Amino acid sequence: MSLDRAAWSWTEHLRHGGTTTWAAWVAAARDRDVAVPAGWHPPGAAQLELVRRLADRPAARPLLAAGTFHRLADLVLQRSAPGRGMAPAPLAWPAPATLGPGFGAPPADPVDVPRAELVRVGVGVLAELLVRSPGAPAAARLPRRRPLSRPFQLCGAPVTTDAVRRSLAVAGQVAGGRPPQVVLLAEPLDEALAQVWSARVQDGVPVRWRGFLDRWARRAARGELPPSVDYPALAALWAAQVGPERVHVVAAPPDLATAVSTVATALGLPPARGRRRRCPAPQWQPLSAEGVDVLRRVGAVLGVRVAEPEHRRAVRRLAGLLAQQRPRRLAVPEEHRPWVARCAAEVAAALREGGYAVHGDLERLAQLRAGVPTGPRAGAELGLVLDGCARLAAQELVGEAEPR
Amino acid sequence: MSDAGTGRTVTGRTVLVHVGAPKTGTSFVQDVLWLNRETLAEQGVLYPADRFDEHFLAALDLMDLPWGGLERQAVGAWDRLAERVRGWTGTVIVSHEILAIASRQQVRRALDSFGECEVHVVLSARDLARQIPAEWQENVKHRRTLGYRRFLDSITDPARTGELASWFWGVQEVPDILDRWGGRLPPGHVHLVTVPKPGAPRDLLWRRFASVLGLDPDALAPETDRSNPSLGVPETALVRRLNQRVNHGVLVGDDYRLFVRELLAHRTLSRRVGSPRLEVPPDVRRWAGDLSDSWIGTLATRGYDVVGTLEDLRPDPVGGAEGFTDPDRPDEAAVADAATDALVALLEEVTRLHESQRRLEVEVESLHVELERSRSLWFRFKRRVVLVAGEHRTVALALGVYRSLRGRSSRSA
DSSP: OOHHHHHHHHHHHHHTTOOOOHHHHHHHTOOTTOOOOTTOOOOOHHHHHHHHHHHTSGGGHHHHHHTOHHHHHHHHHTSOOOSSSOOOOOBOOOSSOOOOOSOSSOOBOGGGSOHHHHHHHHHHHHHHHHHHOOOOOOOOOOOOOOTTOOOEEEEESHHHHHHHHHHHHHTTOOOBOSSOEEEEEEOOHHHHHHHHHHHHHHTTOOOOHHHHHHHHHHHHTTTOOOGGGOHHHHHHHHHHHHOGGGEEEEEOOSSHHHHHHHHHHHHTOOOOOSSOOOOOOOSSOOOOHHHHHHHHHHHHHHHHHOOTTHHHHHHHHHHHHHOOSSOOOOOOOGGGHHHHHHHHHHHHHHHHHTTOEEEEOGGGGGOOOOSSOSSOOHHHHHHHHHHHHHHHHHHHHTOOOOOO | OBOTTTOOBOOSSEEEEEOOOTTSSHHHHHHHHHHTHHHHHHTTEEOOOSSTTHHHHHHHHHTTOOOTTGGGGGTTHHHHHHHHHHTOSSEEEEEOGGGGGOOHHHHHHHHHHTOSSEEEEEEEEOOHHHHHHHHHHHHHTTTOOOOHHHHHHHHHOTTOOSHHHHHHHHHHOHHHHHHHHHTTSOGGGEEEEEOOOTTSOTTHHHHHHHHHHTOOTTTTOOOOOOOOOOOBHHHHHHHHHHHHHHTTTTSOHHHIIIIIIIIIIITTGGGOOSOOBOOOOHHHHHHHHHHHHHHHHHHHTTTOEEESOGGGGSOOSSOOTTOOOOTTSOOHHHHHHHHHHHHHHHHHHHHHHHHHHHHHHHHHHHHHHHHHHHSOHHHHHHHHHHHHHTTOHHHHHHHHHHHHHHTOOOOOO
16 A cells, blocks of 8 residues: 555545545555556645535535536645645655655644644635636615605614615615715624624725724724714714704614614604515625634635736625624624723713614613624634535536525 | 856756745845846846836735735736746746745646746755744744744744744745755756855855856846845844734834834844844754754755755854844843834934925915815805705705706715
8 A cells, every 4th residue: 555546546535525534544445456647746634634524514415416526626636725824734644654755744634634724725715716706796786766765874883784774775765865864873882893894804805803903992092983883973973964863873783673673663764565676785794703704814815816806796705605694793802892891881971972862772882792702713614614615616516596 | 048057058948936945145136137137138038027026926926825915916927927938938037935835736837837948946045043043033024023932942843833834944944845846847957056154255145046047147246235134133122022012903014014124124223233143042053953964965865956065054063153142032231222223213214204294285285275266166156055955955856856957877975
C-alpha cells in the first residue's frame, strides 16, 4: 500500500459522494489495484475533509441525486484556500511512517483539520461559485405609491426598518409623500449596532464585529453613533421638519409582525386590501452573526476577484442564501458593554424628553442582552458554509430554483 | 541572452519569476527593474508594470489574498500581467516576494498562464538567524503586537499551528518554496540567489541578482534608495507599543500605512543610528543552525543553479559584537529617546498638514462666494419652494405635479 495510491482512491471515493474517513479508508486498504495518474499530487487535508463533510449535508442531496457532486468536489479540490491561514497540510500516513521530506507543513489526519481552516476553504468555494454567477442586479425600487395615500417615512435600525418598510409596501402602503408622519424604529442599542454591522457587511464592507465595535467605541466617546441608530438625532432632524407631534417612536418591538402592526397603528394606516404587491428583495437580509461573518469573509475574497457591480450582486446573492427568518441574537462583548450601556441610557432619556409619541417601552432600549454569544461561532459558521456551497452548487449545477 | 553567472543560454521566449523571499533585497531589485524598465525593454527584456506595485497586486490576485483593502485594485491583475507576458517575444521578469507562499495549485495556474515559454524560477534567500528578526519586525510594521519571544515560540513549534507560523514558513522555508515553484521545472531552471554574509562587498548581492536575471550590473548601476529599511531594538519596541494603542479603532489601514509605517518607521525611526540591532537569542541561533544544516544538505542534492554559495545560508554561530538585546525588555531610556524623535516628526507633519488645511479653507470659502454670485434668482426661488414643500402639503402636491409634468424621475431626499 502506498500513500499516493491510497490518497488517489480515497479522493475518487470522496468525489463521488463517499463519506469514509481517511483513517478508515487506509485501515481497509482498498487501493491495491488503482493506478495513480502521472504527475498527480494529493489535495490538501482540509480540501479533502471539506468534500467529505459536504457529501454528508442534506443540502448536497440534489447534487448526489443528479450525479454532479463530483463537479462541486473538483471545485473544492482544485483550489487553494484564500487569504491567510495554515499551509495546505499533506495527508498523514500511519506507521510504519514513511519519513517526509523534513520540510513543509506537518501532515494531518483530515478529521483533525481545525474548523477555521475548513471554513476558509469553503469561503473560497463560495466565492468561486459566486464569481461564476454573481446573480441578477437588485431591483432598487419599491412599488409606486398610490395617489392620495397617507404620507409617511420610516427610519431607525436598518434591518428592522427595511423589513417593516417592505412588509407595508407588500400590503400596499409605500413610504413617501409630504409632509410625512415619521416612525422611528428603535431597537435596543446592542441589537441596533449588530444590525448596522450586518448592513455594512451586506453593503460589501468586510469589517469584523469587534473591529466595528472598536471604531464606534472611540466615536461614541465623542458623542457619535452610527447615523441610522442615532435615534435622538434622527428624531430631532424629522421633528425640525414636520414637528415633534408627527414623530412616533416604536421602541424595541419583540418581532417583525409586532413592529409592522405597531407602525400601522401609529400611522393610522388602513388594513391591507386587494392583492399583495410585488416587492424587490430586501435591501438588508436578516442574518445571524455567523451569517454576517461568512458574508464578510466571502466579501473580502470577492474583493480581489470581481469589481463592482458584480461584487455587490454576488454579496447580495449570498446574503439572500444565508438569510434566516429569526436569526440568533448577538450581544456586545464584555469590554464594550460599558459604553454601549451608557449610550443606550442616554438615547432612551433623549427620546423620552423629545415629546414624541412613544409606542412600547423606552426602558427596553437600554437593556442589553446577556447570556448570549458575543461573536460568531466557528461550528455554526462551518455549517453555513457547507450548506451555502451545496445550495449554490445545486443552483448552478442542477438548476435548482433560487430561494426567494 | 547569455548569462554570465550561470553559463546557461536562453533562446526564444523566457520568463524569469522571482518569487522572494521577503527581506532578501527584493524591494531593491524591483526598484531597479521599475526605474529601468524602458531601457530594459529596448534590450528585449520586459518588466511588465505601469505602476511600481503591479506585481504585488498580481500576486494578491493569483492567491486570492485580501490585503487591507488594497486587493480591490488587484481584480484581474494576474491575468493582465500574464497577457503581457504572453505578448512579449523576448525575456520577461516577474518579481514579488509574497509569491513565495503560493500553493501548488496557484503555482500551476501562474506557470500555465505564461503559455508556451521557458520558465525560470528565482528565489533569493538569507540565513535564518537574520531572517527571523527581520520577519518579526515586518510583522510589527504591519500592526502586530505579538512579543518577540512569543513569535519565536510560534515559529519554532513543529506543529506550525496558527497563521503566523504558516506565513513565516510559507515565505522562508527555502526547500519547500523551491519544491512548490520548481517541482515541474528542470533543476537548471531553478536559481537560488544567496544573500552574502555581513562584510561582503556592498554590490555583491546586486551582481548576483543581475547575473541570474541576465542584466548588466554596471549599466544598470542602482541609483535607487528604495529598500525595506530595518529598525533597531528600541525603535521596534516603540512601534509595537504604538500598535497596542492604535489598533482598536484609532487608525484605519490607510492612516496607519501613512503615519506609522511610512512616516514613523521608514522615514524617521529607521534613520536613527547607534541602537542595538535585532538578533535571535542564542537558543534560537543554535536551532536555526541545525535546521539550516539540513536545508543545505537537501539543496545540495537538488541540482539547482546556486548563485552565490549555500554556505551563505548557514547562520554564524555567534551574533554581533553587542550580543543579544531582548526587544521584549528594551532599555526604556532608549525607547523614550526614539519616542521623542517620533513626536518631533509627527509635529512637523501636523504643522505641514495644518498649513495645507488653512490654505484649502481659504480657497473653499472664495469658491463658495463665487458660486453664490453665479446662482440665478430663479434657482434661489426653486430652492425656497422645495424647502416650503417640506412643511406645506399643498405646496408639496403642486411641486409633485410640476415634477411629473416636467418628467423628472427623482425625488428630493
